[in-house]
Amino acid sequence: MSGSESHSKFMRLAINEAMKADVALTHPNPRVGAVIVENGEVVASGYHIKNGEPHAERNALMALGRQPIHGASMYVTLEPCSTRGRTGACTDAIIEAGIESVIIGTLDPTPAHRGNAVAVLEGAGISVVTEVLPEECEAVNPNFGGHET
16 A cells, blocks of 8 residues: 555544544534554553544543553644643644654644644654645535534
């Protein structure tokens, strides 16, 4: 399986995670899904369940219940948050966990945040791939950040 096919496969699983969320509970935050992949296998997944509670990335890391192995990747439908709000920046959690690559479905459509996580993660030495199935990922949250689909 090529890298692009692999990215699409795992991003679709992250989209499935995001779709588990109830928009009425996550609002004003978007629905987001994340999966952690080690050696080509999904080892943990999570989604943003409720506003004010941990985001998808942190839920996937909690579900893993241990440090990721060397070479672990995280697939996330929307660019991780890089601001320290009520739940802490997801970029901090990803860096602290030792995830080595992050594959992002779509960048944050909010101008103040767009691309910030990419810069933070790359600055920490993490490989970042963006825009994997972006239309499908944007469709999860059609009205978030000005998207109208």
